[in-house]
Every structure is written in structure tokens, then in C-alpha cells.
Amino acid sequence: xxxxxxxxxxxxxxxxxxxxxxxxxxxxxxxxxxxxxxxxxxxxxxxxxxxxxxxxxxxxxxxxxxxxxxxxxxxxxxxxxxxxxxxxxxxxxxxxxxxxxxxxxxxxxxxxxxxxxxxxxxxxxxxxxxxxxxxxxxxxxxxxxxxxxxxxxxxxxxxxxxxxxxxxxxxxxxxxxxxxxxxxxxxxxxxxxxxxxxxxxxxxxxxxxxxxxxxxxxxxxxxxxxxxxxxxxxxxxxxxxxxxxxxxxxxxxxxxxxxxxxxxxxxxxxxxxxxxxxxxxxxxxxxxxxxxxxxxxxxxxxxxxxxxxxxxxxxxxxxxxxxxxxxxxxxxxxxxxxxxxxxxxxxxxxxxxxxxxxxxxxxxxxxxxxxxxxxxxxxxxxxxxxxxxxxxxxx
Ligand SMILES: Cc1cc2nc3c(=O)[nH]c(=O)nc-3n(C[C@H](O)[C@H](O)[C@H](O)COP(=O)(O)OP(=O)(O)OC[C@H]3O[C@@H](n4cnc5c(N)ncnc54)[C@H](O)[C@@H]3O)c2cc1C
Numbered sequence: 143x144x145x146x147x148x149x150x151x152x153x154x155x156x157x158x159x160x161x162x163x164x165x166x167x168x169x170x171x172x173x174x175x176x177x178x179x180x181x182x183x184x185x186x187x188x189x190x191x192x193x194x195x196x197x198x199x200x201x202x203x204x205x206x207x208x209x210x211x212x213x214x215x216x217x218x219x220x221x222x223x224x225x226x227x228x229x230x231x232x233x234x235x236x237x238x239x240x241x242x243x244x245x246x247x248x249x250x251x252x253x254x255x256x257x258x259x260x261x262x263x264x265x266x267x268x269x270x271x272x273x274x275x276x277x278x279x280x281x282x283x284x285x286x287x288x289x290x291x292x293x294x295x296x297x298x299x300x301x302x303x304x305x306x307x308x309x310x311x312x313x314x315x316x317x318x319x320x321x322x323x324x325x326x327x328x329x330x331x332x333x334x335x336x337x338x339x340x341x342x343x344x345x346x347x348x349x350x351x352x353x354x355x356x357x358x359x360x361x362x363x364x365x366x367x368x369x370x371x372x373x374x375x376x377x378x379x380x381x382x383x384x385x386x387x388x389x390x391x392x393x394x395x396x397x398x399x400x401x402x403x404x405x406x407x408x409x410x411x412x413x414x415x416x417x418x419x420x421x422x423x424x425x426x427x428x429x430x431x432x433x434x435x436x437x438x439x440x441x442x443x444x445x446x447x448x449x450x451x452x453x454x455x456x457x458x459x460x461x462x463x464x465x466x467x468x469x470x471x472x473x474x475x476x477x478x479x480x481x482x483x484x485x486x487x488x489x490x491x492x493x494x495x496x497x498x499x500x501x502x503x504x505x506x507x508x509x510x511x512x513x514x515x516x517x518x519x520x521x522x523x524x525x526x527x528x529x530x531x532x533x534x535x536x537x
Contacts (some may be wrong), residue, residue, distance in 0.1 A: 151181030156431020157453025293382030
């Protein structure tokens with residue numbers, strides 16, 4: 143019996159597991175493979191929805207999706223990887239466990255880089271479920287106090303990329319759950335312009351939406367300090383606020399430090415076209431933790447549109463590495479983005495130059511469908527196994 147251990151039950155880890163089940167069945171080796179998924183908690187967290195006003199359905203229970211397929215789910219925190227011994231260290235409740243693997247897939251994802259400025263413990267984010275939930279509680283508390291006091295209704299959002307735009311334009315809907323007061327949102331970016339990397343047409347649309355909302359812009363600056371009542375900007379400005387939300391800067395899992403290989407400036411480990419880490423015979427890295435390039439493509443961004451497909455290749459190729467068979471090179475030929483811009487508004491772009499395709503209500507419908515249908519696994523475990531074959535999604 144071979145033991146395949148997958149660290150992470152996010153998009154990449156979940157689909158690695160599905161694909162491993164599928165390929166082990168294809169090879170007639172299902173009874174010779176034990177699959178364990180280790181995740182911090184019981185959930186696949188749909189991180190793209192963490193800016194939304196309703197967090198009730200953004201976490202998907204992994205147990206009913208994994209257990210019927212014979213996959214072992216361990217909830218615990220992986221604290222170390224020892225490739226020489228083929229073991230990982232896991233903190234489960236108060237216990238320290240050592241788990242042996244024959245093959246390891248690291249799908250531990252990414253996280254927001256904590257800004258290194260005074261007062262950073264006061265800064266909110268929408269990167270993980272717990273932090274998004276904390277932000278909701280904080281806004282509820284301000285609302286319960288009637289948003290009284292200087293700056294209580296002002297929210298500073300740092301970062302004018304996709305997450306910053308979604309957080310800034312979605313905040314009022316969170317506040318509306320608790321109060322009829324209108325928030326004043328200030329969107330800050332260190333670049334002189336917002337949404338750099340988007341086509342001119344897309345940027346014009348974003349600017350038009352922002353101009354028609356209660357969001358004011360501060361390009362070309364960043365907070366250098368935060369306290370309970372103010373955000374202090376590098377341009378000398380002092381903004382009265384009790385809520386700063388940081389969205390800029392992602393980094394790959396700190397577990398990558400236990401592994402040798404080329405790393406980029408986001409700590410991602412460079413893998414080959416099969417998601418294998420070149421320095422090891424039995425370790426793959428996938429999803430946001432990996433620096434990967436589809437054949438004939440450009441480097442994948444940290445995004446769920448890549449991670450969930452990457453999982454299908456990494457799971458397949460891991461099983462082939464263990465039992466033999468045909469390895470498949472990663473292929474993903476298209477790139478799209480869909481940015482939520484508040485009630486009845488979103489924009490859908492296509493290509494690396496992010497050409498504007500769909501906006502307004504029609505864009506919002508696409509966004510909602512992506513967030514609640516396309517990226518969400520089926521409740522039927524067998525349907526997920528059937529959908530796990532590696533294939534260029536070409537959307
Ligand atoms: C607010 C927001 C909006 C976004 N919007 C979009 C979007 O519109 N489109 C898009 O494509 N992408 C979007 N993304 C990015 C997308 O969510 C990520 O790229 C995607 O979740 C990466 O999937 P992953 O499986 O590689 O990693 P993750 O989703 O980060 O999953 C990693 C899993 O591993 C677990 N884990 C991590 N470390 C350990 C450990 N040491 N021990 C045990 N378990 C561990 C975590 O708990 C988690 O379950 C957004 C992200 C955010 C935060």
C-alpha cells in the first residue's frame with residue numbers, strides 16, 4: 143500500500159485528491175493507494191468569496207466529499223516537512239504527530255503578507271475565513287455604537303487590485319446588514335493609477351464605477367502607520383478611521399521553506415510541467431504554492447482559476463509517478479478575470495491584456511455564477527472524480 147499525502151484542502155489540494163482517485167482507478171490500483179488530505183480545518187474555503195456580505199456558504203465541508211471516496215481527512219496544522227525521512231510534522235489539537243508519506247503533494251496555498259508597519263495588528267483583511275469574519279464583527283460593533291466618533295464611518299482599503307476593488311465596492315453591503323448609515327471608503331494604492339495591468343477600456347470602466355460611488359481614491363501613497371483612530375500615509379496625510387483593510391501582497395505557504403528549489407519573489411517553488419519539484423523523486427507542489435507554467439503559456443497567477451485545474455494535473459501525475467503510466471504536461475490556454483464592483487456591477491475581461499468583455503448587471507451575473515457554481519465542487523463525490531481528468535479548460 144502506498145501513502146499519498148496531500149497538504150491542503152483548498153482548490154488545488156481537493157482536486158489533486160479527486161484526480162488521484164480517478165487515476166488510481168484507471169490504473170486498477172485504487173486498493174493499493176491510501177490518500178490522506180491534511181487541512182487546517184474541515185473546510186474547502188472559497189477564498190474568492192471572502193469579500194462578500196454573506197459568509198455563511200463560503201466554506202464547503204470536506205468530510206462528505208472525501209470520506210465516501212475512502213480519502214482520509216486529517217484536520218491539523220502541518221508544521222514541518224522532512225524530505226529525507228519522508229515524513230511531515232502535524233499539530234493536531236494538542237498532539238504532535240509524525241506522518242510518513244510515499245508521495246507528497248504540497249497544496250498549502252498562499253496568504254496575505256502581513257504589512258510591516260506599526261499598528262499592523264489593528265489591520266483587517268479578507269484573505270482567510272477567520273479574518274473576513276473578524277471584519278464583519280468589527281463593522282457590526284461600529285454599527286452597534288451608531289458609528290459614533292471621528293472616522294467611525296470611514297474605511298481605508300489598501301490595494302487597488304482585484305481584491306482591493308472587490309473589498310472597497312462590497313463594504314457597504316456588509317454595513318447594510320447592521321445599519322442604515324453610509325460608509326465613506328478610501329481606496330489607496332502605491333501606484334499612481336489603479337488597476338494597473340488592465341486594458342484602458344477596463345480601467346476606464348473601473349474609474350467610472352468608483353466615481354459614481356462613495357469611494358474616494360488616494361493613488362501613489364501607502365499607510366506607514368496605523369493606530370486605533372488614524373491611518374498615517376506616506377504622503378503625510380492623516381486619515382481619521384477605525385477600519386483599515388489591507389489587500390496588497392500575497393506570499394506562498396511558509397511550508398515551502400522546508401523544500402529545496404527555485405523560489406520567486408512570492409516564495410513560490412518552481413515546478414516542472416508535471417508539478418514535480420525537480421530536487422525530489424516524490425514531491426509535487428501545486429496551486430498557489432507553486433510557480434508553474436502551462437506548456438506554451440506564461441507563468442500562472444495565484445488564482446483559483448489556475449489552482450483548481452492544476453490540482454487535476456498534480457493528482458494525476460503523482461499517481462503515475464507512484465504506479466507508472468503516462469504523465470501529462472500541464473495545459474491551460476486561456477486567462478480571464480471577473481471583478482465584482484458592487485451591487486449590479488462587475489466586469490469580465492479576457493486575455494492577459496484584460497480586454498473588457500462584459501460589464502454591469504450581465505458582468506455581475508457571470509461573477510456570481512463563477513463564485514457559486516463554477517468553482518464549487520459538486521455535492522456528489524463521484525461527479526467530482528469524473529470531473530477530475532486533466533484537460534485544458536479553454537474557457
Ligand atoms: C478575497 C479574495 C478574492 C479572490 N478572488 C479571486 C478571483 O476572483 N478569481 C480567482 O481565480 N482567484 C481569486 N482569489 C485567489 C484564490 O482564492 C486562490 O488563488 C486560491 O484559493 C488558491 O487555491 P489553493 O488551493 O492553491 O490555496 P488555498 O485556497 O490557499 O488553500 C490552501 C489550503 O491549505 C490549508 N493549509 C495551509 N497551510 C496549511 C498547513 N500548514 N497545514 C494544514 N493545512 C494548511 C489552508 O487551510 C487551505 O485550506 C481570491 C482570493 C481572495 C483572498
